Amino acid sequence: MVSFSVNSAQLEIVETYIKNQEAHHRKKDFQEEYRSILTNYKMDYDERYLWD
Numbered sequence: 001m002v003s004f005s006v007n008s009a010q011l012e013i014v015e016t017y018i019k020n021q022e023a024h025h026r027k028k029d030f031q032e033e034y035r036s037i038l039t040n041y042k043m044d045y046d047e048r049y050l051w052d
Contacts, residue, residue, distance in 0.1 A: 002038075002043070004037075031050075031051065034050070035050075
């Protein structure tokens with residue numbers, strides 16, 4: 001299991017992201033987004049275990 005936290009100073013940015021999430025995911029699907037998060041935070045992962 002992986003979890004992320006949000007700095008309270010960035011709360012407004014996160015709220016805006018959530019409000020615009022549907023439009024955002026028209027450009028990039030969940031799997032692409034998740035891979036980019038893992039890569040940006042330099043987290044090792046094996047693609048075989050990410051999806052059902």
